Amino acid sequence: TNRTFTMIKPDAFGAGNSGAILEMIETAGFKIIALKATRLTEELAAEFYLVHKERPFYADLCRYMSSGPILAAILEKTNAVADFRSLIGATNPENAAEGTIRKRFATSIEANAIHGSDSDENALIEGNFFFNAFEHQG
Numbered sequence: 001t002n003r004t005f006t007m008i009k010p011d012a013f014g015a016g017n018s019g020a021i022l023e024m025i026e027t028a029g030f031k032i033i034a035l036k037a038t039r040l041t042e043e044l045a046a047e048f049y050l051v052h053k054e055r056p057f058y059a060d061l062c063r064y065m066s067s068g069p070i071l072a073a074i075l076e077k078t079n080a081v082a083d084f085r086s087l088i089g090a091t092n093p094e095n096a097a098e099g100t101i102r103k104r105f106a107t108s109i110e111a112n113a114i115h116g117s118d119s120d121e122n123a124l125i126e127g128n129f130f131f132n133a134f135e136h137q138g
């Protein structure tokens with residue numbers, strides 16, 4: 001087994017969809033290792049999404065990600081990173097497949113309900129951004 005990191009973003013958390021989303025995640029076979037409701041300041045969002053700093057949507061993304069509380073989690077499953085990216089669906093909900101979390105809950109390419117790490121290396125970095133070693137012992 002291995003791990004991935006996720007955030008239920010401010011749009012989905014604020015709309016009260018985190019229970020339904022966690023149910024989809026557990027039904028898909030992911031084990032919740034660590035979980036917390038928290039929030040990002042604009043500065044923390046800028047640090048988390050630093051890889052996107054040259055992208056035209058970076059400032060908007062940082063404002064949006066700090067606009068309200070989020071749910072951060074570390075998840076465990078065989079093939080966690082790739083399987084979780086399949087479960088959440090395409091970045092733009094217009095392109096997200098039926099049955100994916102973004103198809104069901106995303107409202108725009110920006111307010112797209114949920115984050116999923118894109119590599120094992122980033123899953124570790126992102127998990128450590130939110131949780132200390134004791135919290136992600138599993």
Ligand code: GTP
Binds near residue numbers: 061090109112117
């Ligand atoms: P994450 O799991 O959140 O990393 O999404 P992703 O890997 O599917 O997309 P990517 O890493 O390319 O972009 C990060 C986030 O920036 C997206 O999830 C969106 O919230 C936002 N984003 C991406 N593309 C656009 C865009 O063209 N316009 C706007 N406004 N936001 C975008």
Ligand code: MG
Binds near residue numbers: 116118
């Ligand atoms: Mg990404």
